[in-house]
Amino acid sequence: MSDTTNIFEQSPDFDTFGGRLSRARDASGLSVKELAWQLSVNMSTINAWESDRSQPSSHRLFNITGLLGVSLSWLLHGIGSGPAEDDFESPIDAFSEQLARLRALHSDTGRLIRQMQQQMEG
Structure with missing residues (x-):
């Protein structure tokens, strides 16, 4: 579900910010230590x-x-796209999917840079 969906059509998640963060971290398969490392913060900060x-x-x-x-x-508010808690996708498959999206974005960025350079030179 996208963030542009009418928020009045959704049932909000009444958990706290911390509860939603914890659930999303668990659903992603990341430990507190792994998330802290990814964000360059201390584990106590995540806690x-x-x-x-x-x-x-x-x-x-x-x-x-x-x-x-x-x-x-x-x-922040419990409305929008939450974690796919029912999803049994392995962490490696999820990582591969994210890597493929990142490669596509990288390719698109390179194409846009080349177009801008051509416009500036032309």
Whole structure:
């Protein structure tokens, strides 16, 4: 479900930010240690976020949503694309899928850079 879906048509997830973060991390197969390493923070920081003692900064929120495969609106407010908890996709398959998307984005970025260079030269 995309973030552009009418929020009034969805049932919100009434868990706290920390609860949603913890569930998304579990669903992604990442440990607290792995997520902390990916975000370059201490494990105690992840624990504080998951226990609602603090919240990440805005730039970290975008990194978290990308790593965990959830929407920003779901993580913050419980409405939007949450973790696929019923999904039995292996972590390696999920990683391969994310890597394929990243390669496609890299290719598109290179194409756009070349187009911009041609326009500037032309």
